[in-house]
Amino acid sequence: MGQLGSCTDMTDTRNRILDAAERLFSTRGFHATSIRMITAEAGANLAAINYHFGPKNALIRAVYARRLEQLNALRLQMLDACEVRAGSEPLPVEDIVRAFIAPVLRLPPEDPFRRLIGRMYSEPGDLARQIISEHMGEVARRFTLAIRRALPDAANTDLHWGAFFTIGVLAHTVTASALLNLIPNDRCDPKNADSVTERMTTFVCAGLRSFVIREETPTSGLAG
Amino acid sequence: MGQLGSCTDMTDTRNRILDAAERLFSTRGFHATSIRMITAEAGANLAAINYHFGPKNALIRAVYARRLEQLNALRLQMLDACEVRAGSEPLPVEDIVRAFIAPVLRLPPEDPFRRLIGRMYSEPGDLARQIISEHMGEVARRFTLAIRRALPDAANTDLHWGAFFTIGVLAHTVTASALLNLIPNDRCDPKNADSVTERMTTFVCAGLRSFVIREETPTSGLAG
DNA sequence: GTCTATAGTACGATAGAC
């Protein structure tokens, strides 16, 4: 409860179940993982999941909840630090994007939650919508505000699409990174979190700024 | 066999099964969809899938095979047309990106295959790797060549990462587009395929060019 | 090429003792 640490060596049943579920969901998928497998892997009893979480879907949401709370705390912490450093000036777009993506890209390659991040969005049903509305509110609010200050000439619609595309790049990178094996990575090792972060920041910020430039040419003030 | 059309009103069992599977996989996911549901929806017998496709995984691959062949034929056709128009000049990056993404974004919003495109990459197992190696070879070869000519100063590594990010943006957009409901789309209706295509082209091309600019500043010739 | 019938297995969920 309330712990933000790795939780990996905690011995209570609840967290052992979450760890086991995270691992199995990551390698096998939600539907291909049974309650029985999870309790077996966790060294818990078959009935324990129902007791602690209720039905299977609630367990899935609990797996995301635990990790997203950690992740979003890091994001807000990075954003806070940038804002303190900038004083009352608007932040550089790069700082905002980096604060959003770095906590995800820094997850170690063997962390099973990496693959789960992107799977959330492509899973059928309301999983993504539920999780986003339960756990992404504060992050969305803070980062939207920051980016509006950083790119005051961009229309809201542009920023929304930019955020959507950014999430796509990030989710695909952590979830489908196995497909990068084929690529000769002489100068940007995908296991080097910082170099991937900088590369993605460059790419995404150029994309975001391209919207502003396009908008500024025909009209003048008052974006929207 | 060999047909590239919509196949929706064909009456033979094989195609009815593929249509039903595509629909059910899209709304329910692969594992949550049973052989029984598919044959029921297709008006076919329970044993028909095993007869025509073999085990369930082979059916999944067949669903992707049929649609990706159509899609990739359109991509190459668009690229061919651009190259004819350009003569011996390198193509603008925009034309190349557009030829890659437009055939996907033009799939009607109600086409169940839209959601399946991104799910391929996040699905556990070797699905994406198998499908890519079976059906994306020609497209990868042709588009890589075109983009190398268009951005001769970019390193191969940059272009690979750029392509990877582009696929991420595209996959997320067609697969998670339900999450765009919340956005006020006063100026870029997500159902307007052409406006989304132009927006994504702008974003992605700016990202791709940002790699070149970054590369050109310190060194001079010979990328790599 | 399509059907019926079924073998063999796994599942989620819960009731009720401890």
Added chain:
DNA sequence: GTCTATCGTACTATAGAC
């Protein structure tokens, strides 16, 4: 909070008649 035992259901895959 943890366990055993079990109900009722669903699954894939195939064998064998037509």
